[in-house]
Amino acid sequence: xxxxxxxxxxxxxxxxxxxxxxxxxxxxxxxxxxxxxxxxxxxxxxxxxxxxxxxxxxxxxxxxxxxxxxxxxxxxxxxxxxxxxxxxxxxxxxxxxxxxxxxxxxxxxxxxxxxxxx
Amino acid sequence: xxxxxxxxxxxxxxxxxxxxxxxxxxxxxxxxxxxxxxxxxxxxxxxxxxxxxxxxxxxxxxxxxxxxxxxxxxxxxxxxxxxxxxxxxxxxxxxxxxxxxxxxxxxx
Numbered sequence: 001x002x003x004x005x006x007x008x009x010x011x012x013x014x015x016x017x018x019x020x021x022x023x024x025x026x027x028x029x030x031x032x033x034x035x036x037x038x039x040x041x042x043x044x045x046x047x048x049x050x051x052x053x054x055x056x057x058x059x060x061x062x063x064x065x066x067x068x069x070x071x072x073x074x075x076x077x078x079x080x081x082x083x084x085x086x087x088x089x090x091x092x093x094x095x096x097x098x099x100x101x102x103x104x105x106x107x108x109x110x111x112x113x114x115x116x117x118x
Numbered sequence: 119x120x121x122x123x124x125x126x127x128x129x130x131x132x133x134x135x136x137x138x139x140x141x142x143x144x145x146x147x148x149x150x151x152x153x154x155x156x157x158x159x160x161x162x163x164x165x166x167x168x169x170x171x172x173x174x175x176x177x178x179x180x181x182x183x184x185x186x187x188x189x190x191x192x193x194x195x196x197x198x199x200x201x202x203x204x205x206x207x208x209x210x211x212x213x214x215x216x217x218x219x220x221x222x223x224x225x226x
Contacts, residue, residue, distance in 0.1 A: 035215070037161075045153070045161065045204050047215035059213050062119075095160055102167040103208035103215065104151040108160040 002026040002107040004096050009112035016086055016116075022079040022096030022109055030054070030074040033099030036081050038092035039111075046092070049081065050099070064090075083114070091116045120209040122218035129224045130195045138221045140188040140205030148207040150188040152181060156201045164203075165190060192223070200225045 008020040022034070036048040049070040050059045058070050069082040079096050093111040100106035123141040130136040140150065150168050153161040163172050165181040168188065178193045192199055205218035 037217075044202075044220040045155075045206075045217040047206075047217060050215065059215075061214060100163070100166065102149040102151055102170075104163055104166040104206070105153075105161075106163045106166070106172060108162075111160055 002098065004098065004107060004109035006094065006096055006109045006112035009094065009114045011115040011117065012086055013118050014086060014088055014116055018083045018086065018114060020081040020083065020094055020096075020112055020114070024077045024079065024096075024098070027098070029072075029077040034070075034072060034079045035097045035099055035105055036070060036079075037095045037097055037105065037108075038090075038114075039095070040089075040092040043092075048094070051079070086114075086116045088116050090114065119212065120207070120216050122205055122207065122216055124203075124205060124218040124221045126219075127222045127224065129226055130192075131226045132195055132197060134195055136192040136195050136199070136223055138190040138192075138203050138205075138223065140190070140218045141186055142188075142207065143186060145186055145188050145207065146184045148183075148210075150181065150183050151206045152179075152190045153204045153206065154199075154201045155204065161204065195223075195225055197225050199223060 003025045005023045035050045051070045055072045067085045071080045095111045096109045097105035098107040152165040154164045155161040168183040169181040180191045
């Protein structure tokens with residue numbers, strides 16, 4: 001059974017940093033792209049970042065490029081997202097999601113709330 | 119940037135058919151995926167590659183894609199289908215994923 005378990009969320013002030021982690025199990029982690037998707041309160045889904053199975057290729061949304069860094073540790077089946085220079089508008093539930101055929105996201109974590117407020 | 123436009127809401131009576139559209143420039147040339155999200159829950163993939171269903175998704179869910187519009191069709195709608203639905207594509211020209219604006223399906 002595929003499981004994705006996020007951790008690391010919380011309340012931070014604008015300009016601060018935070019690191020989110022996603023522990024994966026139930027599939028061959030290194031064989032799949034992994035993704036982060038966020039959802040601000042009461043809003044729609046917003047793609048944040050994608051990383052290839054090897055970790056050698058990364059993609060970012062314009063809204064986070066230069067501030068967020070996606071990475072993975074295939075030896076530990078762990079996906080991470082480093083969030084720097086956080087802004088109020090970065091407040092959201094952050095989901096990690098497993099990549100699938102057709103660039104779909106076939107399994108999602110339960111989500112981790114990040115609150116950015118002074 | 120590539121924009122996917124969905125109607126904010128669709129209402130349907132139980133047993134009837136709901137159609138949720140997703141408009142985008144030449145979206146027919148892209149692979150469209152659809153997600154269902156119920157309040158307080160993570161999204162669930164219901165259609166991928168325009169019209170394929172993951173295992174465990176009822177046959178009542180189907181998809182099509184042509185021209186500038188992709189469509190998610192829910193046949194014989196049940197109360198449990200009430201949820202928000204999002205379309206999603208990979209924009210190859212800019213190497214990024216894009217979600218639609220989302221549609222709230224209400225079962226009357």
